[in-house]
Amino acid sequence: MLDDLQFSEGFAQFLVQQEIIAPETALQALDLQRAATPPVGRLALEQQLLTMNQVFAVLAAQADSGRRFGEQAVVMGYLDGEQLTALLAHQRDVRPGLSAIVHDMGALAKRDLQKHRRAYLRELESALV
Numbered sequence: 001m002l003d004d005l006q007f008s009e010g011f012a013q014f015l016v017q018q019e020i021i022a023p024e025t026a027l028q029a030l031d032l033q034r035a036a037t038p039p040v041g042r043l044a045l046e047q048q049l050l051t052m053n054q055v056f057a058v059l060a061a062q063a064d065s066g067r068r069f070g071e072q073a074v075v076m077g078y079l080d081g082e083q084l085t086a087l088l089a090h091q092r093d094v095r096p097g098l099s100a101i102v103h104d105m106g107a108l109a110k111r112d113l114q115k116h117r118r119a120y121l122r123e124l125e126s127a128l129v
Contacts, residue, residue, distance in 0.1 A: 033097075050079070
């Protein structure tokens with residue numbers, strides 16, 4: 001199944017392929033979505049699951065390991081799997097949707113975005129059958 005970012009990227013690609021928005025608009029919307037998504041380390045700090053020293057230690061180890069922040073924090077024993085799952089769910093909840101961003105950019109009306117999102121979902125469903 002697609003995660004939220006894969007869905008956003010796929011939906012953006014769909015909008016470009018259907019010539020609904022320009023490629024530059026899609027890239028800008030994806031960049032804005034990523035920029036508005038708080039990193040797991042920041043969320044862990046806010047929820048007091050990690051200290052600043054632990055965040056820096058994870059970042060340093062992450063540079064060598066290539067793991068994602070949360071995975072590295074679990075490997076280091078700073079977070080457990082349940083805490084990471086909760087942090088990722090919270091991150092998903094606070095990430096702005098691509099449709100909202102495209103609308104806020106003035107690229108498409110909400111009604112049109114909903115129509116195209118339904119078409120994209122139908123396309124995904126037909127690919128799974």
